[in-house]
Amino acid sequence: MMVCEYKPGLEGIPAAQSGISYVDGQKGLLEYRGIRIEELAEKSTFLETAYLLIWGELPTTEELAAFEDEILHHRRIKYRIRDMMKSFPESGHPMDALQASAAALGLFYSRRDLDNPVYIRDAVVRLLATIPTMVAAFQLMRKGNDPVRPNDDLDYAANFLYMLNEKEPDPLAARIFDVCLILHAEHTMNASTFSARVTASTLTDPYAVVASAVGTLGGPLHGGANEEVILMLEEIGSVENVRPYLEDRLQRKAKIMGFGHRVYKVKDPRATILQNLAEKLFAKFGHDKYYDIALELERIVEEKLSQKGIYPNVDFYSGLVYRKLGIPTDLFTPIFAIARVAGWLAHWKEQLEENRIFRPTQVYNGRHGIAYAPIDQR
Numbered sequence: 001m002m003v004c005e006y007k008p009g010l011e012g013i014p015a016a017q018s019g020i021s022y023v024d025g026q027k028g029l030l031e032y033r034g035i036r037i038e039e040l041a042e043k044s045t046f047l048e049t050a051y052l053l054i055w056g057e058l059p060t061t062e063e064l065a066a067f068e069d070e071i072l073h074h075r076r077i078k079y080r081i082r083d084m085m086k087s088f089p090e091s092g093h094p095m096d097a098l099q100a101s102a103a104a105l106g107l108f109y110s111r112r113d114l115d116n117p118v119y120i121r122d123a124v125v126r127l128l129a130t131i132p133t134m135v136a137a138f139q140l141m142r143k144g145n146d147p148v149r150p151n152d153d154l155d156y157a158a159n160f161l162y163m164l165n166e167k168e169p170d171p172l173a174a175r176i177f178d179v180c181l182i183l184h185a186e187h188t189m190n191a192s193t194f195s196a197r198v199t200a201s202t203l204t205d206p207y208a209v210v211a212s213a214v215g216t217l218g219g220p221l222h223g224g225a226n227e228e229v230i231l232m233l234e235e236i237g238s239v240e241n242v243r244p245y246l247e248d249r250l251q252r253k254a255k256i257m258g259f260g261h262r263v264y265k266v267k268d269p270r271a272t273i274l275q276n277l278a279e280k281l282f283a284k285f286g287h288d289k290y291y292d293i294a295l296e297l298e299r300i301v302e303e304k305l306s307q308k309g310i311y312p313n314v315d316f317y318s319g320l321v322y323r324k325l326g327i328p329t330d331l332f333t334p335i336f337a338i339a340r341v342a343g344w345l346a347h348w349k350e351q352l353e354e355n356r357i358f359r360p361t362q363v364y365n366g367r368h369g370i371a372y373a374p375i376d377q378r
């Protein structure tokens, strides 16, 4: 067997062959199925992008209408799932609630008919349709309210904001939220996608695939960073405090949340688009002082860390957009998950098309031949 050098974090090791998305980290380029992210953000919708990612081509008018219609008719969650969520502690993190609820779907639809395209399509539709409803339901129930039913007159993004805030959103806010979902839908072999593919490779059900990916996304080094960015901006508190805050963190070798990336060595193209979206929201709904702090932070991080290729990543400006949309900070990562379900499902499907179970090796650095010591002699 070929012996490879151990690479912490599997840096530079291909874990799959994939035709879903492409990143050029030197040029700051991201494509979904060959289409530039900037173009999708301008012209597409989240559901059309999800279709593109999962089925590989942009849908025709009829295909898109059928897909949107199927999603629309599967948005409601079963009352048993709702009741289960009601018993979750209000103080629990919404990512944990989402992970448990996504896994619970498998209790209802566990039949693993992975060779059947109808089963695949149903699972795709069900997961895309119900995950936003679960996130919104947990948000209302932890405040002691009943969840709001999906509104059939509203599209995917607008309906989520409606279920969250119990009122129809402003059209600009809904469009911007939809673009955020497009931007977060997929990103090559990131940690949660790798997790999804590993789980998929065992031929388990897609609900377990998504639940494992949700668990992986939640950490502060990955999707959880969007929440941490806002907590950091709050802690900094003022533009004047940016430099001392940053110098203190760098001296302690602490990471600056929302900066740096394994692949991008320039500013993440999604961060640039999200920054523009935030500015559009500020122009219509009023400025946010944390944006000034964020701009100063980006400026000083560039001054100090650009030689290491450390620039804003997707999580740096997304929180400022969500804040302006009135979304609570601890829902930022579940919203990332709502979008990333599209990418995880695309990878699930791709993994199944040419599956081999993931079973890497390890470099053993433990001991050998140790005698078992009786408990009273340890």
Ligand code: SDX
Binding pocket: 009, 186, 187, 188, 189, 190, 191, 220, 221, 222, 223, 225, 254, 255, 256, 257, 258, 259, 260, 261, 262, 263, 308, 310, 313, 314, 315
């Ligand atoms: C996402 O991969 C994806 O696709 C993920 C994602 C997606 O769409 O799925 O893009 C979404 O997860 C974005 C990342 C969100 N995380 C954060 O913002 C947390 C802060 N960033 C980092 O911890 C870090 O940059 C990572 C986790 C994103 C990447 O980690 P790596 O590739 O393992 O890099 P590293 O930690 O080994 O850092 C390399 C060097 C180190 O310096 P040296 O020891 O070589 O001198 O860069 C420095 C690090 O100290 N560094 C940072 C830094 N990030 C890297 N220094 C200060 N602040 C940072 N944020």
